[in-house]
Amino acid sequence: MAAIRIQSSAGAYEVHCASGALSRARSLTQRLGESSGAFLLTSPGVWSHWGKRLSAALRGPRYRGTILFDDSESSKRLSMVEQIARSLILAGADRHALLVAAGGGVVGDVAGFVAATYLRGIRIVHIPTTLVAQVDSSIGGKTGVNLPEGKNLVGAFYPPALVITDPEMLHTLPHREYRSGLFEVIKYGAIADAKLFAFLERRMSALLRREPQALLWVIERSIRIKARVVGKDERESGVRQILNFGHTLGHGLEAATRYRKFLHGEAIAWGMLAATLLGVGMDRMREADASRIIRLIASVGPLPALRGIRAAELRPTLAGDKKSRGGSVRWVLVPRIGKAEWGIEAPWALVARTFAELPAIAAQGRGAER
Numbered sequence: 001m002a003a004i005r006i007q008s009s010a011g012a013y014e015v016h017c018a019s020g021a022l023s024r025a026r027s028l029t030q031r032l033g034e035s036s037g038a039f040l041l042t043s044p045g046v047w048s049h050w051g052k053r054l055s056a057a058l059r060g061p062r063y064r065g066t067i068l069f070d071d072s073e074s075s076k077r078l079s080m081v082e083q084i085a086r087s088l089i090l091a092g093a094d095r096h097a098l099l100v101a102a103g104g105g106v107v108g109d110v111a112g113f114v115a116a117t118y119l120r121g122i123r124i125v126h127i128p129t130t131l132v133a134q135v136d137s138s139i140g141g142k143t144g145v146n147l148p149e150g151k152n153l154v155g156a157f158y159p160p161a162l163v164i165t166d167p168e169m170l171h172t173l174p175h176r177e178y179r180s181g182l183f184e185v186i187k188y189g190a191i192a193d194a195k196l197f198a199f200l201e202r203r204m205s206a207l208l209r210r211e212p213q214a215l216l217w218v219i220e221r222s223i224r225i226k227a228r229v230v231g232k233d234e235r236e237s238g239v240r241q242i243l244n245f246g247h248t249l250g251h252g253l254e255a256a257t258r259y260r261k262f263l264h265g266e267a268i269a270w271g272m273l274a275a276t277l278l279g280v281g282m283d284r285m286r287e288a289d290a291s292r293i294i295r296l297i298a299s300v301g302p303l304p305a306l307r308g309i310r311a312a313e314l315r316p317t318l319a320g321d322k323k324s325r326g327g328s329v330r331w332v333l334v335p336r337i338g339k340a341e342w343g344i345e346a347p348w349a350l351v352a353r354t355f356a357e358l359p360a361i362a363a364q365g366r367g368a369e370r
Contacts, residue, residue, distance in 0.1 A: 001016055001018035001021060002015075002018060002220050003016050004017065004220070005227070006139065006140075006231055008141060008159035008230075009157075009159075009234055010158075013159055013160055013161055013162055013163070014162060015139060015163040015165055015223050015227070016028055016165065017165040017167075017219060018166070018216075019166065019212060021164050022050075022127065022168070022169060024057075024164070025058055025100075025164055026057055026059070026060055028162060028164055029098065029162065031162075032098070032161050032162060034096070035062055035123070036062075036094050036096040036097055037064035037098070038100055039064050039067060039091060039097060040066040040067070041066075041067050041069065041084065041099055041101045041103075041107065041111045042067075042068060042101070042102040042107060043103050043106075043107055044068050044070075045071065046071070046102055046107070047066070047068055050129065054102055058100060062098070064097075065091060067084060067087045067088070067091070069083065069107075069110070071103055071104060072259075073254070073264070074259050074260065076109060077146055078145055080145065081114055081117070081145060084114050088114070088118060093118070093122070095119045095120075097123075098123050098125065099111055099114065101124060101126050102127040103133070104128070104129060104130035104132060104137075105130065105133050107133075108126050108128060108133055108138050109142070109144055109145065110143075112124055112126075112156075112158055112160070113143040113144055113154075113156060115158060116143055116158035121158070123161040124158075124160050125161055125162045126138040126160050126162070126164070127164045127166075127169075129169045129173070130170070130173055130178075131170055131180070131181020131182065131184070131185070131219075132177075132181040132184050132265055134170070134223075135181065135218075136222070136226065138160070138165070139227065139230065140230040140234075140240075141157050141158050141230070141234065142155065143155045143157075143158050144156070146255075150255050150317055157234060167212065167215050167219055170215070171210070178210070180264060181265055182265070182300045183246075183266065183269040183272070183300060184265050184268065185200065186200060186272070186297060186300070187243075187245050187246055187268065189338070190334050191242045191332070191338075192229070192242065192339075193225055193338055194337050196218065196221050197296070200218070200296060201295075201296055201299075204296070204299045204300065208300070229242065241330075241332060242332055242340035245333075245334065245340055246268040246269065246270075246271035246272035246274075246332075248271060248275070248329060248331055248332070249267075249270060249274045249275070249314070249355075250264075250268040250269075250272075251267070251271075251317070252318045253267040253270055253309065253314070254267045255317045256309055256314055261304055262303075266303050266304055269300070269303055270358060270362075273294060273297060273358055273362060274351075274355060274358060275331055275332060275333055275334070276293045276334065277354045277357060277358070278350065278351065278354055281350055281353075282344075282346060282350070284335055285333060285335055285336070286335075293337070298362065311352040311355040318351075329345070329351070330344060331345070332344070
């Protein structure tokens with residue numbers, strides 16, 4: 001089992017990554033020391049597939065029960081944080097309680113924010129059950145909920161005590177959600193690892209079949225990339241911003257459609273296509289590398305259409321994004337595969353023109369893939 005150590009201001013923690021890691025959840029959480037009780041936070045969907053296995057893995061004198069909550073993106077709001085906190089109070093959770101969050105990105109973000117704020121902070125363990133969560137959102141301590149004005153605008157940096165990543169838990173993931181996670185893996189290759197990117201180009205068919213050896217390789221490699229980046233810049237004041245490649249426009253698309261049209265990775269895929277075109281348009285990226293990114297994104301499968309979304313309606317959301325400065329939108333661009341730059345301003349006219357070109361570019365990518 002790979003144990004990947006991550007440095008944080010609250011102390012180091014580990015991501016344990018291996019097939020079958022869930023079966024070791026009890027022994028791994030016991031290493032964290034004494035607690036007054038472990039409370040499992042998860043969604044009805046995850047519970048229906050994994051409830052028995054999760055209960056068995058955590059069962060012991062410290063296991064105090066399960067709290068279920070809706071893991072749809074539209075439920076990721078402050079009222080949900082209050083609802084969970086009140087459930088914890090009624091269940092008798094004190095400052096020495098341990099939260100175990102089992103689910104995808106929404107479960108992890110909401111549960112993490114609950115842990116950061118409940119009684120001014122209690123420990124949390126993540127057991128990510130989606131590919132997006134396993135390679136990205138469970139690592140690095142970002143927590144938060146959405147406001148009508150944008151995504152993750154209220155939150156905290158709050159590192160977990162432990163992350164348990166078991167690729168076998170992806171077997172029950174719907175294929176669209178699984179594909180959504182592959183776009184986040186592409187992001188890691190594009191911004192930081194040319195070898196990972198080349199592997200994805202060669203083995204995408206195997207990954208789409210969820211071939212265990214290939215899947216474990218890309219998950220562990222992605223975790224190591226994020227561990228290295230967040231270990232250098234926990235609070236996103238510098239190099240951690242490269243992890244937002246594709247997220248500037250992606251978050252705007254999610255907010256503009258009220259989180260009902262795009263899965264997170266799908267919105268990020270459109271965002272990566274936009275950032276790639278911007279890089280070429282600003283002479284900051286080679287066309288050959290841009291073509292490789294476009295083809296690789298297309299190889300994962302079709303994206304929900306942008307039909308009915310106008311660049312003008314995205315502009316206020318982009319300007320209000322937490323990565324903006326004084327209303328000026330900052331982009332992450334990829335000058336070449338495996339390297340990223342952040343804090344780049346782009347003229348709005350170019351952004352609008354790029355957005356208008358996206359459907360045609362995506363279609364070209366699908367044609368090249370065939």
